[in-house]
Amino acid sequence: MGKIESPLSRLQALGLELPSVPVPIANYLPAIRHGNLVYVSGHGSVGAGAEKYYGRVGSDFTVEQGQQAARLAALNCLAALTSVASLDTVQQILKVTGYVHSEDGFTQQPEVLNGASDLLVAIFGEAGKHARTAIGLRQTARSFTVQLEMLISVKE
Amino acid sequence: MGKIESPLSRLQALGLELPSVPVPIANYLPAIRHGNLVYVSGHGSVGAGAEKYYGRVGSDFTVEQGQQAARLAALNCLAALTSVASLDTVQQILKVTGYVHSEDGFTQQPEVLNGASDLLVAIFGEAGKHARTAIGLRQTARSFTVQLEMLISVKE
């Protein structure tokens, strides 16, 4: 990818928009910065618009729908990042922890999370490649189909 | 809050006591320090006294009881912190990861964890505000109602 393309322009080229920063209605923060590391809170698969995913993959949703849910949660994480650092300052997406609301017997959590991982690489190139853990949950907070948290290094 | 108030005095003003450091009976540590970061192990909702919470929120316990369980787990995390750094050296509670033992269909894990988040802000003020992920588990270790782990930055 050309260096002149910004993460935001790549995001827009994918036909995507950065949602507004998710506002926690409690004593915690969407993201917090410590030095050049940003710890992004867990964010769920719900958009500002009509798009939202509540329910289990393996019964309520297919793997493909789960991937869309993962993309949505990833966009919310990036929006949360912008509360403390701009997309242009991203040095590396270091870690993605992904929780997939899973029907018993559903084991393709990694495939579901590829929806997020692929998006991160499409936006940031090599800087979007990360360590990852894929976790299945019987019951997620709010019943989100996917919840993601991220650890991101940014330039000083 | 006045600067002359210490975290410990605020904690005591809330009628709370710091429990003794939880002792892992295995080859791991209650907390570990690396530079100015302290990684606190997962600690459960059991007190030194009679207070303890084992079982699921959404069936065995209400949200309010879950919040008490979350407070208890948070106090255990702070006690664990003191094995490597004093409360007075806390610069910022960076991250709280909270696991809530959840009945199927129970989706208010964030409200449960507010019990911990509100306590941290009551004790540390702005330094108590953190990134957070709320996770529902069908079966927790020891059957704890709440398990919390924390990442905390401390002064050199």
Add this chain to the structure above:
Amino acid sequence: MGKIESPLSRLQALGLELPSVPVPIANYLPAIRHGNLVYVSGHGSVGAGAEKYYGRVGSDFTVEQGQQAARLAALNCLAALTSVASLDTVQQILKVTGYVHSEDGFTQQPEVLNGASDLLVAIFGEAGKHARTAIGLRQTARSFTVQLEMLISVKE
């Protein structure tokens, strides 16, 4: 332990071999390094050879079998580490997060994870002691019996 023993020689003295680096078949990495910290992705209880553990502790497997599964996942994490740093450069295993595929009512996730924790201390001595969180999951990715992720500090 004598300083002349390397982690690899201790591992071999235990009759163990380091598996080949697990290759993620997606846009993420087995491990990533940031400064002197290595974030190791979640790795499951499957070996290069015949040894593999899929299924729940508390029904499909005993605690002792779960401990073997935890050892296997730990070896995969160490193999992943070697994609970015050698075993000899390990300064401290800082954090282990362990997910145990659990039957309802099974609460001995900490005992299962001791399989990994004991191995780390056998290999690295004091440098193998870590903060830890033990998590029970109703359904893991790929149905792994144990999944582990690690945070490891390494020498410059």
